[in-house]
Amino acid sequence: MHLSELTHPNQLHGLSIAQLSQIAAQIRDKHLETVAATGGHLGPGLGVVELTLALYQTLDLDKDRVVWDVGHQAYPHKMLTGRYNNFHTLRQKGGIAGYLNRRESPFDHFGAGHASTSISAALGMAIARDLKGEKFKVVAIIGDGALTGGMALEAINHAGHLPHTNLMVVLNDNEMSISPNVGAIPRYLNKIRLSPQVQFIADNLEEQFKHIPFLGENLTPEMQRIKEGMKRLAVPKVGAVFEELGFTYVGPVDGHNLQELITTFQHAHTIPGPVLVHVVTVKGKGYAIAEKDQVGYHAQNPFDLVTGKAKPSSKPKPPSYSKVFGETLTKLAENDPRIVGITAAMATGTGLDILQKRVPNQYIDVGIAEQHAVTMAAGMATQGMRPVAAIYSTFLQRAYDQIVHDVCIQNLPVFFCMDRAGIVGADGPTHQGMYDIAYLRCLPNMVLMAPKDEAELQRMIVTGINYTDGPIALRYPRGNGYGVA
Amino acid sequence: MEEGWEPLEIGKGELLRAGEDVLLVAYGSMVYPAMQVAEILKEHGLSAAVINARFAKPLDTALIFPLAKQIGRVVTLEEGCLMGGFGSAVLEALQEADILVPVLRLGVPDVLVEHATPEESKADLGLTPPQMAKTIMQKFGVAQPTVVTGS
Numbered sequence: 001m002h003l004s005e006l007t008h009p010n011q012l013h014g015l016s017i018a019q020l021s022q023i024a025a026q027i028r029d030k031h032l033e034t035v036a037a038t039g040g041h042l043g044p045g046l047g048v049v050e051l052t053l054a055l056y057q058t059l060d061l062d063k064d065r066v067v068w069d070v071g072h073q074a075y076p077h078k079m080l081t082g083r084y085n086n087f088h089t090l091r092q093k094g095g096i097a098g099y100l101n102r103r104e105s106p107f108d109h110f111g112a113g114h115a116s117t118s119i120s121a122a123l124g125m126a127i128a129r130d131l132k133g134e135k136f137k138v139v140a141i142i143g144d145g146a147l148t149g150g151m152a153l154e155a156i157n158h159a160g161h162l163p164h165t166n167l168m169v170v171l172n173d174n175e176m177s178i179s180p181n182v183g184a185i186p187r188y189l190n191k192i193r194l195s196p197q198v199q200f201i202a203d204n205l206e207e208q209f210k211h212i213p214f215l216g217e218n219l220t221p222e223m224q225r226i227k228e229g230m231k232r233l234a235v236p237k238v239g240a241v242f243e244e245l246g247f248t249y250v251g252p253v254d255g256h257n258l259q260e261l262i263t264t265f266q267h268a269h270t271i272p273g274p275v276l277v278h279v280v281t282v283k284g285k286g287y288a289i290a291e292k293d294q295v296g297y298h299a300q301n302p303f304d305l306v307t308g309k310a311k312p313s314s315k316p317k318p319p320s321y322s323k324v325f326g327e328t329l330t331k332l333a334e335n336d337p338r339i340v341g342i343t344a345a346m347a348t349g350t351g352l353d354i355l356q357k358r359v360p361n362q363y364i365d366v367g368i369a370e371q372h373a374v375t376m377a378a379g380m381a382t383q384g385m386r387p388v389a390a391i392y393s394t395f396l397q398r399a400y401d402q403i404v405h406d407v408c409i410q411n412l413p414v415f416f417c418m419d420r421a422g423i424v425g426a427d428g429p430t431h432q433g434m435y436d437i438a439y440l441r442c443l444p445n446m447v448l449m450a451p452k453d454e455a456e457l458q459r460m461i462v463t464g465i466n467y468t469d470g471p472i473a474l475r476y477p478r479g480n481g482y483g484v485a
Numbered sequence: 486m487e488e489g490w491e492p493l494e495i496g497k498g499e500l501l502r503a504g505e506d507v508l509l510v511a512y513g514s515m516v517y518p519a520m521q522v523a524e525i526l527k528e529h530g531l532s533a534a535v536i537n538a539r540f541a542k543p544l545d546t547a548l549i550f551p552l553a554k555q556i557g558r559v560v561t562l563e564e565g566c567l568m569g570g571f572g573s574a575v576l577e578a579l580q581e582a583d584i585l586v587p588v589l590r591l592g593v594p595d596v597l598v599e600h601a602t603p604e605e606s607k608a609d610l611g612l613t614p615p616q617m618a619k620t621i622m623q624k625f626g627v628a629q630p631t632v633v634t635g636s
Contacts (some may be wrong), residue, residue: 094603164506421562422514423593423607428600434593438569441542443606447495448541450513455489456539463492477514478603 007082009061024049027076028286038300043284045075052076054261062373065125067110069118069142071099081107091426094269113367113430116149118142126167141170148367160246167274174283217254242276251278318483321476324454326351333359338386344370350390372404383410393421393433407471408443415464447472454481498545504534508556512538512571515562521614529617541571563592
């Protein structure tokens with residue numbers, strides 16, 4: 001069977017491993033060919049080809065529900081759900097969207113463009129199912145990067161308290177969000193990956209928990225339970241945290257071994273209550289150039305498949321707003337130790353990678369955690385620092401109460417720099433920077449500014465750094481300036 | 486960029502172009518398009534003043550109010566949602582100051598903007614300079630040609 005003949009994912013049922021491997025190769029070819037031509041997300045999708053095939057062989061997608069976190073890892077899903085023949089229109093006007101979209105396909109059960117929402121949505125579906133007395137499986141697939149977002153942890157915390165609500169969470173663990181992950185949870189996952197399967201949790205478990213600052217305090221009563229619960233001795237060290245949060249932990253599984261994946265999913269479907277299946281994948285799998293440069297190939301402009309090099313544009317372009325922002329802030333930071341640039345897992349996108357290289361002590365990546373980024377900035381502001389929260393317009397929406405409650409009400413001088421403000425293009429509705437003027441303008445104490453070009457952007461960055469009477473926000477568009485220096 | 490390190494005064498915009506028939510008040514990425522709109526309007530015999538607002542809050546009412554009163558027709562331009570946006574800020578300020586002149590707000594209406602190139606989306610939303618010039622002429626009942634060309 002060729003991928004182009006697949007119009008319904010249930011056609012995968014009963015296919016042999018050899019047939020699935022062929023389809024996996026066809027997905028990769030189409031994926032690479034399309035993204036090379038149109039641009040789009042590359043690494044995330046290539047990493048989950050086998051995961052998707054194996055999972056869908058164990059599900060009935062006419063009944064069962066699947067929620068893909070972020071959605072940009074769902075290109076294989078799109079190709080398996082009747083969109084192969086249109087896939088070349090990816091991210092183009094009128095074509096296939098770059099993210100999941102309930103209006104695009106009945107198999108896109110929940111849309112997403114921002115990270116960390118999948119477990120909450122899936123849990124909602126599972127609770128609804130049980131209230132309505134229906135029977136079907138609900139699966140959330142979430143990357144380890146998205147697990148650094150607080151909302152995912154909130155959902156895990158809730159699901160763990162519902163032992164009778166069947167829910168599967170597949171952790172797609174590729175050690176990356178867009179940039180390498182930061183913080184204790186990824187470090188813990190890393191440790192998990194390296195542990196031998198049968199290593200027992202008896203030793204220094206308390207130490208393990210202490211390494212997870214967000215969870216540490218709440219787990220103290222749980223610690224007692226562990227010591228009593230001998231059954232957990234059979235669980236590899238790996239899953240200890242998830243098990244203690246109420247999930248049954250399964251894994252880690254090789255995310256590119258179809259047979260192992262299918263067996264594991266089949267087994268996991270039989271386990272009642274919340275289950276976490278830990279799948280280890282390689283971002284960009286099957287395209288050596290992307291495997292090697294996982295940051296660069298997370299998402300791509302059109303490129304040459306053989307060399308992996310971006311197709312040169314016909315004429316030299318003026319510098320992008322992001323680059324002017326990164327350069328300007330870095331220059332200011334070099335002369336002012338109070339300036340700290342803060343990003344939520346978007347070092348390259350925001351231009352803060354320039355600051356990271358040249359003034360690493362004044363650069364912070366908090367992970368996909370905009371809420372934390374903003375309140376942390378507020379805390380720094382109370383100590384006389386000049387925190388600069390460089391967060392896209394669309395992502396700053398995620399930290400609204402932090403802006404109201406922690407920054408504006410206390411009138412703290414936090415400088416918000418919102419890239420991608422306005423119409424963003426191929427990423428579509430989830431990423432449009434459309435609302436920031438409206439949602440910030442109504443807040444007391446907030447100052448709002450926007451430059452006409454990149455030269456004025458530079459002056460506004462200086463303005464924002466100098467302004468210490470309260471919060472100030474700067475919006476600027478995606479893309480290149482006008483060449484005015 | 487070795488120059489241009491002077492901070493701006495908070496809440497101060499700039500008048501980029503003087504004009505008598507219509508006042509364009511633009512924010513951020515819509516300032517250059519507003520200048521193009523002014524050029525197109527000129528070709529059709531309309532003289533447009535253009536303000537680069539720089540600040541949506543606080544608004545430079547000292548700059549905007551006298552020109553709005555004197556010219557009597559105001560257009561706001563922004564790349565963002567119209568509801569609660571920059572144009573709303575200008576409207577609210579004018580209303581509170583009892584400057585009751587007609588105002589046309591250009592920006593993104595209450596719809597989702599699907600994936601496309603930014604240029605395609607702007608064309609769909611009527612936000613290219615020729616489209617905006619045409620809308621302005623329609624709004625203010627100025628004799629309009631059948632075809633409006635870009636500059």
